[in-house]
Amino acid sequence: xxxxxxxxxxxxxxxxxxxxxxxxxxxxxxxxxxxxxxxxxxxxxxxxxxxxxxxxxxxxxxxxxxxxxxxxxxxxxxxxxxxxxxxxxxxxxxxxxxxxxxxxxxxxxxxxxxxxxxxxxxxxxxxxxxxxxxxxxxxxxxxxxxxxxxxxxxxxxxxxxxxxxxxxxxxxxxxxxxxxxxxxxxxxxxxxxxxxxxxxxxxxxxxxxxxxxxxxxxxxxxxxxxxxxxxxxxxxxxxxxxxxxxxxxxxxxxxxxxxxxxxxxxxxxxxxxxxxxxxxxxxxxxxxxxxxxxxxxxxxxxxxxxxxxxxxxxxxxxxxxxxxxxxxxxxxxxxxxxxxxxxxxxxxxxxxxxxxxxxxxxxxxxxxxxxxxxxxxxxxxxxxxxxxxxxxxxxxxxxxxxxxxxxxxxxxxxxxxxxxxx
Numbered sequence: 502x503x504x505x506x507x508x509x510x511x512x513x514x515x516x517x518x519x520x521x522x523x524x525x526x527x528x529x530x531x532x533x534x535x536x537x538x539x540x541x542x543x544x545x546x547x548x549x550x551x552x553x554x555x556x557x558x559x560x561x562x563x564x565x566x567x568x569x570x571x572x573x574x575x576x577x578x579x580x581x582x583x584x585x586x587x588x589x590x591x592x593x594x595x596x597x598x599x600x601x602x603x604x605x606x607x608x609x610x611x612x613x614x615x616x617x618x619x620x621x622x623x624x625x626x627x628x629x630x631x632x633x634x635x636x637x638x639x640x641x642x643x644x645x646x647x648x649x650x651x652x653x654x655x656x657x658x659x660x661x662x663x664x665x666x667x668x669x670x671x672x673x674x675x676x677x678x679x680x681x682x683x684x685x686x687x688x689x690x691x692x693x694x695x696x697x698x699x700x701x702x703x704x705x706x707x708x709x710x711x712x713x714x715x716x717x718x719x720x721x722x723x724x725x726x727x728x729x730x731x732x733x734x735x736x737x738x739x740x741x742x743x744x745x746x747x748x749x750x751x752x753x754x755x756x757x758x759x760x761x762x763x764x765x766x767x768x769x770x771x772x773x774x775x776x777x778x779x780x781x782x783x784x785x786x787x788x789x790x791x792x793x794x795x796x797x798x799x800x801x802x803x804x805x806x807x808x809x810x811x812x813x814x815x816x817x818x819x820x821x822x823x824x825x826x827x828x829x830x831x832x833x834x835x836x837x838x839x840x841x842x843x844x845x846x847x848x849x850x851x852x853x854x855x856x857x858x859x860x861x862x863x864x865x866x867x868x869x870x871x872x873x874x875x876x877x878x879x880x881x882x883x884x885x886x887x888x889x890x891x892x893x894x895x896x897x898x899x900x901x902x903x904x905x906x907x908x909x910x911x912x913x914x915x916x917x918x919x920x921x922x923x
Contacts, residue, residue, distance in 0.1 A: 513592030513802045519828040524904040527895060531912040538598075538908060541591050543567040547637035549615060551629040561630060565613040565638040567647055568594035571914040574645055575611030576601055576852060578652025578681075579634075579659070585614035589802070593652075596823050597852065600845040602907035604884045606856045611647045613638065619654045620772075631659050635666040642667065644677035644863070650855050651681040653726075653801070657693070661686050677862035680855035689858035690870035692851075695877060696821070697731025699850020700797060702881045704732075704819040705739065707842050707899075708795070710889060713816055716740030719793040721815070723747045724800030725774055728821045728848065730765055732797055737761050745783075745791040748800070750775035752783045754791065789813060798825035799848075805830045813839060820844035835898055843900035845907065846881075846888055853877055 521538050528535060549561040564587055567575045577597040580590070590612050598610025615634055619627055641647055651660055660679045664686060667678045676687030684690065691698075708715055720736050720743045722729045733743045742758040750773025753759070760779050767777045774780075789809040796813060798804050799821030805813075810826070810833035818834065818841045820826065826834070826841060834841055854877055861867045868876075892902035 512588045513824050514588045514595075516803065516824050516828060517592045517595045520900070520904060521908075523828070524901055524908055527897075527901070527905045528908055528912065531909060531916065534912040534915050535908075537569065537571075537912065537915050538595070541566050541568045541594060542570055543641065544587065544591065545638060545641060546587065547634070549630060549634045549637060551626065551633055553626055554623050561615050561617050561634075563613070563615040563634045563637060564590045565641060565647070565649075566590045566594040566611060567641065568610040568612075569598040569911060570609035570647075571911055571918060572602060572609055573607040574609065574643075575647035576606070576608035576650070576855065577610055577612035578650045579655050579663070580612070580614035580652040581617050581619040581630075581654030581659075582614065583616060583618045585616040590614050592802070593823055596845060598911060599904060599907040600849050600852055602910040603845050603888065603903050604849045604853055604880060605910070606852065608648075608852070608856065611649075612652075613649055614652070617654075627659070628662055631662045632666045635663045636670065639667055639670055642678060644675060644859070648677065648855070648859060649679045650851070657681055657683045657688060660688075677859055680858040680862075682858075687858075687862050689854055689861055689873060690868070691873040691877070692854045692858055693727055694731045695854035696728045696848050696851035697733075697799075698735060698874070698877065699853065699881055700728065700732040700799070700819050700821045700847055701735035701739075702850065702878055703842050703847045703885050704736070704795065704797075704817065706882060706885050707840060707889075708817060711816070711840060713794060717742065718795055719744045719791075720795045720797065721745035721747075721788065721791040721793040722797045722799060722821075723788065723804060723825075724798070724822060725764070725768055726799070728851075729797060729799035730761075730768070732799065732819070732821055734761055734765075736795070741795065744793060745788055746774050746780075747785060747788045748774050752785050752788045753777050753780035754783055755780045791815075795819060797821050800825070803827055805834075807833055810834050810837075810839075813837075815839060817842065820847045823848065831898070831900065841898065841900060842885075843903050845903050846884055846899075849884065850877060850881060853880055 594612035682688035796815035802824035810830035
């Protein structure tokens with residue numbers, strides 16, 4: 502079975518495999534099971550034909566990958582993006598396996614996607630695409646099998662269509678088949694802001710650990726969707742100054758601090774930061790030269806290359822995105838004493854509140870947003886403390902420490918379950 506899926510050395514799956522290779526020497530008695538982590542359990546590729554508004558038929562390629570289910574049902578988002586491919590979805594599913602285990606949730610890792618530009622579809626076309634895709638992957642999803650959620654290019658409305666399609670196929674309402682749903686369909690309070698909140702919680706905690714004051718610290722954010730915008734707002738509320746923001750439409754900055762509420766409104770109206778009046782425009786590459794203390798890559802993977810890592814001026818990198826730092830760039834950041842809070846803990850707020858939503862759906866009993874945020878804060882602080890302690894014990898980076906914890910938990914579950922048939 503060839504798991505290279507192309508020769509791109511910067512591919513997301515190759516990045517993940519390099520991360521596993523780095524943690525392997527720490528796994529001692531569990532090393533016999535290391536290949537469990539290097540092979541996805543199940544990869545489903547589906548054709549998604551839909552009738553367009555003009556009557557033509559178009560075909561889209563969709564994926565659902567279940568990387569590892571040793572600790573529980575699969576958990577992971579659905580991505581609609583023109584660059585989605587199997588390499589990327591495999592890596593994202595694997596990072597979900599690690600992420601769930603770091604936070605000690607009873608989930609495995611999964612991920613899905615459709616190669617499509619959702620901005621080019623009408624609402625009716627988007628619904629048709631979602632319902633057909635859901636029907637195609639329905640044999641392998643379910644509240645005790647694999648639970649999708651929103652990701653890049655998808656949202657609560659799309660999760661509602663997925664839930665309804667799946668429920669229609671089984672003949673009764675199954676709210677727990679997806680998370681990130683609208684509140685009135687069994688969604689959880691606090692879910693939309695959870696990932697950005699997690700970036701802030703873990704970032705604040707590590708800043709305190711390295712004696713970096715948040716108040717007055719300058720912040721740069723790449724990606725200004727749900728994750729980046731919420732993290733930016735929370736850091737600003739804590740006294741930080743968000744000076745640079747970059748998204749798909751361009752790069753803007755204001756050394757005195759961007760007016761974030763106005764920027765959020767501008768992005769909602771114009772679908773990007775481009776054209777924001779109260780800021781100066783910069784070249785996209787200049788973003789990585791920003792004079793800031795905190796850098797938050799919250800867009801797509803493979804953004805911090807070796808060249809960019811050599812130019813960063815930040816003291817902390819908070820990985821709001823999945824896989825934004827290439828392994829070789831990680832080494833550069835270590836040499837330069839820049840602390841990286843890895844994606845598998847930094848952006849784990851989303852999957853944590855997804856877990857809360859799943860639990861609430863199973864019990865048909867719902868919590869207040871205050872209760873959810875309280876539980877989220879407590880769980881993430883415990884997880885980041887565990888990672889910090891592991892890093893001190895093994896004299897390694899926070900990323901390696903997080904992987905040590907996660908891989909031990911996953912492989913111990915694999916060992917205890919055994920291999921069937923023996």
